[in-house]
Amino acid sequence: MHSLLARGNAVLAYTLSVLVTLTFACFLSTITIDYRKETALKTLKIEVKNLPEYGVAKKLNDLGHITFNLDANLTSLFNWNVKQLFIYMTAEYETPTNELNQVVLWDKIIKRGENADLHYKNMRTKYYFWDDGNGLKGNKNVTLTLSYNIIPNVGRLPLVGSIGSHSFGFPSEYTR
Template sequence: MHSTLVRAQNVFGFFTTVAFIVGALVAVTGYFSLPSDGNSLDVSVDLKNVQVARGRPHYYSSKREEYAQIRFDLDADLSPLFTWNTKQVFLYIMASYPPSVSSASRDSKKKGSSPSPNPGPSNAIIYDKIITSRDEAHLELRNQRSKYQITDISGRIANRHNATLEVAWNVQPWVGALTWGTSSEGRSKAFAFPALKSTGAGGGGAATATKKKNVAGEQTMGSAAPAA
């Protein structure tokens, strides 16, 4: 006869073994039920507008950097990614652009190697969304403003060419490993970041304010003159 403790250990061991096997089967079958190729999904993104302006990274910083604000159109149907083992899908849009010479040299110095003749592109996420159900998996965004402004490690991003927008996603299952995916159709045409936005309007405003101040001063002097 086995003691109560030994029987409880046997039952617990059998339960954990069955749970592990069931979890493994769920993870494997859930992975193979996803689309094998991201190109089978209906995904497209188009650039609508991009502007580059100078600003500070935070309130107390005196350093000013160049930031790009992007607007885009997005059409995406991610419903095939939702299976019985899908908890949620994390959708994100990346802006890819060639790095500057200074940022590539800085990365090479950190690694202790010579600068690469063909450094990889820089990637920055401009928009993301968590989709929790199949009903929310169809997106139609028009002239959507990016959630995040982007900048470069060099602090300059204006006049960069061959930039693209790319749609990507991450499927998070109830049980199993995370899977990432992209689509060749979910890439925009190449574009260039424009020159820095002009700030000439501010100078005109200052000149107008100075003129108004001078006029007000002349009126005050005229009213203070003694009567004849």
């Protein structure tokens, strides 16, 4: 006869083995899904100012102001394994001092059950668009892209870039 402790251990070990197998099967069921979606970004108002950044140094740096439209239907990204989405818009540009600059300008968390059909008009950036110098004035090759992290219940955490981007240029004169 087995003791009560040995029987409890056997039941627990079997239960955990079944749960691990089911979890792995659930992970395999969503690993091949293509999460890339079409998005539309458009800039409406673009300004650049030359202001002192008081947080780091007193030197003058470029500060960009952008007003944009965003259209993206991310509803179909939610399946049984997606808990929430962390979406964010980045600006990428090149300056003489840095080959690649990436700045996060806006973000949003969308939980399961919330509206994931995004139609934003005349939105301002959520975060400041600072450049560590004078790289924004007259820069004609700034690209806005929308990306998102998918937070699953089980499995890997994919970082997905949306299909579509928007390129624009900053004015060659500072705005007062």
